[in-house]
Amino acid sequence: MNDKTRRNLPLGFRLVQGILRAVPLSVHRTMIRLTARVAKTLDRRHTHVARVNLDLAFGDTMSREEKERIILRSYENLMIVALDTLLNQGASPETILSKVTFENEEILRQALQSGRPILFVTAHYGNWELGTLAIAAKFHIPLSVVGRPLDWSWADGILRATREQFGVRMIPKQNAMKAMIRAMKAGEALGLVVDQNTASKQGELIDFFGYKARHTPAAAILARKFDAVVIPVFSRTEDDRRWTVTFHEPMPVQKSDDPEADILDQIRRQAAITEEVIRQKPDEWLWLHQRWKNQYEELYRVP
Numbered sequence: 001m002n003d004k005t006r007r008n009l010p011l012g013f014r015l016v017q018g019i020l021r022a023v024p025l026s027v028h029r030t031m032i033r034l035t036a037r038v039a040k041t042l043d044r045r046h047t048h049v050a051r052v053n054l055d056l057a058f059g060d061t062m063s064r065e066e067k068e069r070i071i072l073r074s075y076e077n078l079m080i081v082a083l084d085t086l087l088n089q090g091a092s093p094e095t096i097l098s099k100v101t102f103e104n105e106e107i108l109r110q111a112l113q114s115g116r117p118i119l120f121v122t123a124h125y126g127n128w129e130l131g132t133l134a135i136a137a138k139f140h141i142p143l144s145v146v147g148r149p150l151d152w153s154w155a156d157g158i159l160r161a162t163r164e165q166f167g168v169r170m171i172p173k174q175n176a177m178k179a180m181i182r183a184m185k186a187g188e189a190l191g192l193v194v195d196q197n198t199a200s201k202q203g204e205l206i207d208f209f210g211y212k213a214r215h216t217p218a219a220a221i222l223a224r225k226f227d228a229v230v231i232p233v234f235s236r237t238e239d240d241r242r243w244t245v246t247f248h249e250p251m252p253v254q255k256s257d258d259p260e261a262d263i264l265d266q267i268r269r270q271a272a273i274t275e276e277v278i279r280q281k282p283d284e285w286l287w288l289h290q291r292w293k294n295q296y297e298e299l300y301r302v303p
Contacts, residue, residue: 049289117229119230120189121231
């Protein structure tokens, strides 16, 4: 981001960011822990959503105490991501990369050498915002990312300015397919978050933690059309200070005489790797989203 773009950001934002940068990290963490406890208590709707999700995902195999701990951690992680994203606006590549360790980066390097388009699939897991910036800062690849604009224009301007650093370009989620196709044709890497519920007409039914859920087909359609290398990538942390960004083995892209079967196979693979990652460390996923709403909407109604 250039200095002119930064000067166009609201003065209030720049002042708040300056103050937060001057505050010790330990103070940030204390504030987040306290705020998360208050949010979990007062935000009955999203706390209920998280309980429904955890009951669907783990049933009686996980204790109620552990589920409540994960819900609290989900609030904490969301706040950590939001704060870190705010602080990352205008940060240098060195600052971004000082927070990240890459795992299996040879997977991405081999994909780059192949000359094929690259399609990253990920989830609202770990510090997903930082992962995008770190990949762009480290590997210097043109990267387009699909995301939903925020409802408040001033907040969306700040978020977009933060996301569009180091060559990253944002594609608004609504009617994104044409822009995604242009990005693929231009040889850009493309990143999609694939862990959210969709409407019946916009997603395919797959099994997720043993229950039916809708899954976006966009990444699968593009992967088949452009013979892309599909790389699952997720970040995780042990101390909320540094994150490990892991590239997983590329997922095979089928191209048979049955396009619908090929796309469904790819979608199932995306759902399976997402579930596998979440099961390994459940407390870093965003459990506050109504993941199974399309099939179990009645469960999400707050009693």
